[in-house]
Amino acid sequence: MMTRKSNKVYVIISGDIDYSEHHRHSDKLMIFDQILNTANDLNIKLSFYFTAKEAVKIENCIKLLADSGHEIGCHGLIHNDDEEYNRLSYEKQFQYITEATNILTKIINKDISSFRAPRVKVSSHMYKVIEKLGYLTDSSICSQRMDLVSSNMFNKDWLFAPRLPYNPSPSNPFEKGNSKVLIVPVSALCIPFISSVLYVFGLTFMKILFSVFYLESLLTGKPIVYLYHPYEFIPEIRGKKKYSSNLKVHGFRWRRHLYRGTPQDKLERHIKLWKYMKSFKAVEIVTMKQFYYLNKARGA
Ligand SMILES: [Zn+2]
Numbered sequence: 001m002m003t004r005k006s007n008k009v010y011v012i013i014s015g016d017i018d019y020s021e022h023h024r025h026s027d028k029l030m031i032f033d034q035i036l037n038t039a040n041d042l043n044i045k046l047s048f049y050f051t052a053k054e055a056v057k058i059e060n061c062i063k064l065l066a067d068s069g070h071e072i073g074c075h076g077l078i079h080n081d082d083e084e085y086n087r088l089s090y091e092k093q094f095q096y097i098t099e100a101t102n103i104l105t106k107i108i109n110k111d112i113s114s115f116r117a118p119r120v121k122v123s124s125h126m127y128k129v130i131e132k133l134g135y136l137t138d139s140s141i142c143s144q145r146m147d148l149v150s151s152n153m154f155n156k157d158w159l160f161a162p163r164l165p166y167n168p169s170p171s172n173p174f175e176k177g178n179s180k181v182l183i184v185p186v187s188a189l190c191i192p193f194i195s196s197v198l199y200v201f202g203l204t205f206m207k208i209l210f211s212v213f214y215l216e217s218l219l220t221g222k223p224i225v226y227l228y229h230p231y232e233f234i235p236e237i238r239g240k241k242k243y244s245s246n247l248k249v250h251g252f253r254w255r256r257h258l259y260r261g262t263p264q265d266k267l268e269r270h271i272k273l274w275k276y277m278k279s280f281k282a283v284e285i286v287t288m289k290q291f292y293y294l295n296k297a298r299g300a
Pocket of ligand 1: 016017018075079117118119
């Protein structure tokens with residue numbers, strides 16, 4: 001599916017919520033409250049991808065987000081080392097994603113239509129599963145991303161994946177085809193448009209990166225997809241986090257030491273970035289599901 005030139009620049013701000021035992025429950029509730037207030041102040045709608053096992057612990061938060069018009073998507077069931085959609089069998093993937101979808105649907109009492117795989121690892125099996133379960137979009141692929149600040153650093157497929165939203169081939173998710181799910185890639189220009197880049201390179205750098213995506217979007221209609229983690233805005237409980245030594249699962253551990261700033265500082269930098277993005281004339285910040293229908297309506 002091609003996206004055509006349009007006078008609007010659609011921006012999707014997407015937050016991934018992984019399973020966590022290394023953040024305090026009260027902090028989790030507090031941060032969603034703050035994010036909700038920020039979204040109200042800026043009058044924007046956000047997209048959240050929840051890991052189902054985490055979602056059940058903060059059900060009321062999720063209901064409130066959904067009732068306020070923000071989108072709740074699925075970010076897998078457990079987000080542990082086993083749940084990797086680039087290598088599990090079809091049956092196992094079907095079992096995991098079905099369970100996760102059921103849990104999230106039950107919490108918000110609405111269909112879940114957007115998916116992002118844990119650690120953004122995908123396969124043709126995964127796309128068959130989410131298509132079967134009625135998902136409309138997936139945003140796991142980060143086309144033309146090329147860096148080491150990733151837990152997916154061994155993925156060469158991203159370099160050649162289509163840049164605009166596309167329907168994947170049933171046999172290769174990194175090529176165009178006739179699968180129903182629309183892949184909406186996370187924005188990247190070698191460097192991905194994600195929060196860890198904001199922490200390492202700073203706000204000015206992110207503003208420049210955004211401006212480039214903005215110009216591109218005016219020319220091609222490509223939506224801009226930003227990725228962050230709400231829990232980055234709250235402190236970790238010291239010594240609680242278990243680090244896997246598996247390089248293939250988690251990427252380079254040293255990348256953590258590159259990140260700068262306190263949790264509160266990270267939130268403030270995000271608010272500034274979101275305000276900046278919103279200040280562009282053609283920008284409309286929408287949820288992933290809204291984008292899906294807007295994209296369809298413009299005859300893409
Ligand atoms: Zn995640």
